[in-house]
Amino acid sequence: MEGISGVVHPTETNPGGYDYERARALMTAEVNAAIAGVLEAVPTAEVLVADAHGPFRNLLPEELDRRVRLARGKPRPLGMLAGLDDATDAVLFVGYHARSGGGPAVLAHTISDAVLDVRLDGRPVGEIGLNAALAGFHGAPVVLISGDDAACAELRELVPGTATVAVKQALGQAAAIALHPDEARAQLHRVAARAIRRHDQVPLVTLPGPLRVEVDLYGPYTVDLATLIPGVSRAAGARTVAFTADDVAQAYGLVQLLTQLAQIKPG
Structure with missing residues (x-):
């Protein structure tokens, strides 16, 4: 929109x-x-x-x-x-x-x-x-x-x-x-x-795996949650998490999940 x-x-x-x-x-x-x-x-x-x-x-x-x-x-x-x-x-x-x-x-x-x-x-x-x-x-x-x-x-x-x-x-x-x-x-x-x-x-956008993925998250609490996912680790910087994806589809799915985790607030 x-x-x-x-x-x-x-x-x-x-x-x-x-x-x-x-x-x-x-x-x-x-x-x-x-x-x-x-x-x-x-x-x-x-x-x-x-x-x-x-x-x-x-x-x-x-x-x-x-x-x-x-x-x-x-x-x-x-x-x-x-x-x-x-x-x-x-x-x-x-x-x-x-x-x-x-x-x-x-x-x-x-x-x-x-x-x-x-x-x-x-x-x-x-x-x-x-x-x-x-x-x-x-x-x-x-x-x-x-x-x-x-x-x-x-x-x-x-x-x-x-x-x-x-x-x-x-x-x-x-x-x-x-x-x-x-x-x-x-x-x-x-x-x-x-x-x-x-x-x-029209050419395809092709990104062969494996891919190193880094995501900078706004909330430190989301970073804490993200590190509970197998394969996701805290990277340099308090708000950055990283993981290695086999291909673009796997990377896309994990980025989606991290975005949804950001909706969870501290209990």
Whole structure:
């Protein structure tokens, strides 16, 4: 939702907040625009939409294109990419945001406020990098991203051949110059169709294992809990834990678990 045109403030992205309901509608409309582009290019395509913001219950099901299926709710296998498998031909990232520390970028963070940074073999990655790597592990290229200019640049660095739709130019963490929502949707429709037609020309993000994973956590109590997981140890710095994963899928799952542990408060 952070990468939807017109959305710039945390209260717009949190249930119960100012203009959250408007943001839900804007998010659903941009997803529908991407769907329309995909199905224009390949009318027989099977499209699965994974609601992947916050509680994973933001898209308005009754307003979504009736030709698709919707993955909704959490926790769930593969997290933000629920439903991804080895038969997936392409993945599109709609409404994405840049990683923590990737500013100036609108609402930049990595997974949640409980996670300060994630590094794979020393390289910082946010949700864009983690999800692109998981898609690549399953043989699916990320053919499109929409969001602010920083999010688009983040994926383009990993996947030079990907298509981008910058629906806003970041001025800071909570400010941007945005396209009109109608223009954002028109561009998404057009670019999604073009991206799907050339999906077999987009390279995969491949990170061969084993991988050294480091996660900087906001809360020291979460670090204490994390070290109870076999294979996870306290690393340099009071807020850093580390582990070695056999592959990207295992790394992704453990990062998900660490994020959920951060929701547990001291008894």
